[in-house]
Amino acid sequence: MTLLEVQNLHTHFITRDIGNQVQVAKALNSVSFKVDAGEILGLVGETGAGKSLTALSIMGLLRPPAEIVDGSIRFEGEDIVAMQRDELNRIRGAAIAMVGQNPRGALDPLTRIGEQIARVARAHDPQLSNDKATSMAVESMERVGIADPLRRAQAWPHELSGGMAQRVLIAMALINGPRLLIADEPTTGLDVTVQAQILDLLRALVQELNMGAMIITHDLGVVAQYCNRTAVMYAGRIVEEGGTRSVFGDPRHPYTKALIGSTPEKLDFTLDAEVGGGPPNLYALPPGCHYIDRCPKAAAQCNSMPPNLALSATHHALCHFAAGDQARAS
């Protein structure tokens, strides 16, 4: 069952310069993807690619000058882009929940964590008594593996370790039984053991509760290990998407290849990997392929918009040469 369907999403930063000229940074350009119940989608790409912006667009958290200029975001069939704040507030924190990076910064420093979690429960059920909300919070903390949750509920955010704070955030995200969970770099800044614990927990919850999840990360290892499907983002476009095994085992977009080639453990995966250079200027994107300036195989065709080539029923790549590349590379 499809939970989330993002179609043709364009999010731009629209400002005026000193001369009152309109300046547009095209940060997301026709982003489309789906998340189904019971699966984890991994969204990867280098810094500035637009991963967080995608999550913020979905959660309705964009602030000026960022603006959704085109496209639709459907959650269980309902378009959230058109929703007013009040309508959106019924969904976010309840049916859709987000866990951010920097877990300590994501907690209100002046509120005890139990109350902080309980307040999310009350926001979505005004009838809920304080006691009931508190016991729900404690239950939720228990479910994410926080030992002695009753006592921990009395802790202040600054008393928590990073891993514990991340668990608290997950407990907060889960309190109203969401059907979709978005995690933006949920493990950056945590040490490796804690990272694995958190991700194992997320995966177990997705399976147990049949949720859909989207994990945003820099870490290809995380994607390979935890995500059913992978979407690779470059300069505001999804350049390749497919089953994780298929994307990692048979990458078709030159950027995906470079990305895989650039992680230390995969150094010898492709020899012609080329990740040098930086992303294009969002104020003046090339008319065709966004990767043209860094691509070792760029050709004249690449000045026109590449097609989203279907390599199988589930694997797509946004490249003129995606289909024929296999022969050349091997």
Place this chain on the structure above:
Amino acid sequence: MNVSRFLVRRLLLVVPLLVFITFFTFMLTRLGGGDAAALISGPNSTAAELDMIRAELGLDKSLLAQFWIYISGAVQGDLGVSWVNKRPVLTDLIERLPITLELLFWGVGLGALIGIPVGLRAARDHNQRFDQVVRFFSLLGFSIPTYFLGLVMILVFFYFLGWSPPAMGRISLMITPPPAVTNSYLIDGLIAARWEVVQSAFSQLILPVIAMAIIAAAPIIKQTRAIAMDVLSSEYVRTSEASGLSRRVIQSIVARNSMTPIITFIGTELTALIGTASVLEFIFAWGGMGQYGLQAIIQGDFSAVQGYVLALALFSVIVFVVIDLVVVLIEPRANMSA
């Protein structure tokens, strides 16, 4: 860590600071010229008379020796005698400090009462109509000179409209002041249960307090807005929004998290606005410590100036310690051993 130990430690840190400030102003006033002996003896005195007075005041000794005499007196509560009115400086200061504080506290209090909610709302609706209007008026508040504001208010509300009593002190000349307890007529009137005193003191307070509040509110609004904008862009506010919390709940989270820096700022305002209070005291013939200090500076009355500066320093120190204490009490993160 208990509160009294925290306080003792803070106050101990303050002693060297006070000694330094005293030394600094002592040297500045002494080196700044002016001849106290001439001031005391008047224009027709002979050189011999002047020498005698100098010897009497210790002015013939070295500056360091003079400073030592002063500071040993000061620790025993002897701040010297005003060379102008011949009264002990400490007596004058103790009598006049509450008079200034009354103006300052009501003014800054009213300014905060208006400024904080306005600043919070301006931050929430930033760049919208409310914010733009607020920014215009707070800019106005910043740019009006205190004396001009005071005079215009007297002109409008006393002279033209006749709504307020004449700006001649802290109580109507027709009313005998109540017995002095705190030296605030408002409070002393309440203590003595004399309603005509309370009423008169209150109506005398209105104009200078409003003037003070206008001057105080502008920076409070600006600062509150900036602090709240900062909180609004924090990750935890974003988490709150992502959790579907209502605008009202989020606004209260923002307000609470803005409070510590706002309170700290208001503390610095209290100390910084003593100067403004002094000017208003002049205009409204208030007769508090600010007016006393300004007069002493103009007349070259060294002991009085010295005492005034010391009182200001002590006041600032007390304000900062109290602010620290408040912050420690409201902040779960604050650490009293710091």
